[in-house]
Amino acid sequence: MDWSGAVWRKSSRSGSDGGSCVEIATDPAGTVGVRDSKVFAGPVVVVAAAEWRAFLAGVKGG
Structure with missing residues (x-):
């Protein structure tokens, strides 16, 4: 999958110190890409939107 045109958040x-940061982007199909913000050309971990929502719910829930 080509994430070169993705809008990363x-x-x-x-x-704001430029330290360890995570960025995410979504593609038109709704999959979520996750990458290290310091390594723009590095690998992207791709997960289904439902898996990402479950992950966030788990993090928020402690």
């Missing part, structure tokens, strides 16, 4: 919990 940085985590709202990321600091």
Whole structure:
């Protein structure tokens, strides 16, 4: 999958110091790409939208 044209969003919990950050993007099919914001050309982990929502619910739930 080509994520070169994706619009990436940085985590709202990321600091402004340029440290460790996670970015996500979605494609038209609704899959979610996750990458390290410091490695733009690095690997992208791709998950289904339902899996991403379950992950977020788990994180928010503690």
